Amino acid sequence: MSAGSYVGRFAPSPTGPLHAGSLVAALASWLDARAWNGGQGGRWLVRIEDVDTPRCMPGAAERILAQLASCGLVPDEPPRWQSHRGAQYQQALDQLLACTLAYPCACSRKDIEMAHAAAGHAHQRHIERPYPGTCRHGLQGRTARSWRFATTKFIQKQALAPVHKTQQAIFSIANNCLHWTDRRLGPQQQDVEHSVGDFVLRRADGLWAYQLAVVVDDAAQAITHVVRGEDLADNTPRQILLQQALQLPTPQYLHTPLVRGADGEKLSKQHGAAPLVLESPLQALQTAANVLGLPALVHPDNTSLGDALSLWINAWMPLYNRAL
Numbered sequence: 185m186s187a188g189s190y191v192g193r194f195a196p197s198p199t200g201p202l203h204a205g206s207l208v209a210a211l212a213s214w215l216d217a218r219a220w221n222g223g224q225g226g227r228w229l230v231r232i233e234d235v236d237t238p239r240c241m242p243g244a245a246e247r248i249l250a251q252l253a254s255c256g257l258v259p260d261e262p263p264r265w266q267s268h269r270g271a272q273y274q275q276a277l278d279q280l281l282a283c284t285l286a287y288p289c290a291c292s293r294k295d296i297e298m299a300h301a302a303a304g305h306a307h308q309r310h311i312e313r314p315y316p317g318t319c320r321h322g323l324q325g326r327t328a329r330s331w332r333f334a335t336t337k338f339i340q341k342q343a344l345a346p347v348h349k350t351q352q353a354i355f356s357i358a359n360n361c362l363h364w365t366d367r368r369l370g371p372q373q374q375d376v377e378h379s380v381g382d383f384v385l386r387r388a389d390g391l392w393a394y395q396l397a398v399v400v401d402d403a404a405q406a407i408t409h410v411v412r413g414e415d416l417a418d419n420t421p422r423q424i425l426l427q428q429a430l431q432l433p434t435p436q437y438l439h440t441p442l443v444r445g446a447d448g449e450k451l452s453k454q455h456g457a458a459p460l461v462l463e464s465p466l467q468a469l470q471t472a473a474n475v476l477g478l479p480a481l482v483h484p485d486n487t488s489l490g491d492a493l494s495l496w497i498n499a500w501m502p503l504y505n506r507a508l
């Protein structure tokens with residue numbers, strides 16, 4: 185990562201149109217790029233994360249881009265689509281396989297449950313437990329279904345490896361825990377080995393896993409700063425490990441506050457969040473700006489979109505850019 189550049193991105197999954205929650209992440213990543221270096225500004229890209237094709241909704245990506253444009257959030261390059269990038273993800277998987285940091289796995293969900301039960305681990309509803317490592321040392325004649333990252337092996341290897349100084353400021357590995365600093369949440373840590381284990385890179389249905397695709401694309405687009413919703417904060421350690429295993433740079437991370445519905449649940453498309461209404465972009469932006477702690481518009485009816493965005497760019501710097 186070059187100290188003198190900034191490339192940020194907003195990476196929506198087109199499972200539905202933008203809603204009040206996803207607009208917060210979009211606005212935050214746009215403001216962070218535009219406010220960079222005292223307002224000199226960096227580049228801001230949009231990537232359509234349509235790898236999970238069964239969950240994508242036809243036309244949602246185009247609708248998201250139109251919603252962003254109506255809010256004045258226009259990317260500096262044409263958007264990139266993950267569904268066109270299978271060859272690059274395969275190349276990354278091949279690279280990991282070649283250095284034995286990935287392996288094929290024959291286990292179904294049921295096999296994994298059974299292995300946990302056999303080890304005496306109590307079943308907990310809605311809690312995904314780490315992979316028990318059944319195929320870590322070979323398929324024993326079974327057929328490969330998915331491909332996994334060798335987390336345990338890599339953590340042990342990495343704990344001993346020297347980390348470049350600029351990267352050390354962003355993350356480190358100590359006592360088998362990955363430590364990293366989020367620009368908003370501060371110091372974070374995760375024991376990836378015990379909390380997620382050997383995670384999936386390519387799924388049993390042949391689709392690429394989010395973790396691999398996001399790491400390959402953040403590097404391919406030379407992303408220096410990732411700004412996204414806080415629900416993804418606990419994915420960051422997995423992504424940092426993959427970046428290191430693939431010898432890619434680690435960007436800086438900032439996770440934004442989540443918008444919650446009346447029931448306290450995170451607002452999401454799956455949860456039935458209402459799509460943003462294109463006719464009132466300023467109102468939608470003001471709501472998103474509130475969530476980010478940015479000032480309210482004094483005369484909302486007489487403020488142009490451009491003036492509102494400029495006001496928030498200036499307000500962004502002292503709030504979030506101190507660590508840059």
Ligand code: GLU
Binds near residue numbers: 197
């Ligand atoms: N595509 C992911 C989502 O919409 C976001 C990925 C990211 O920003 O890293 O939840």
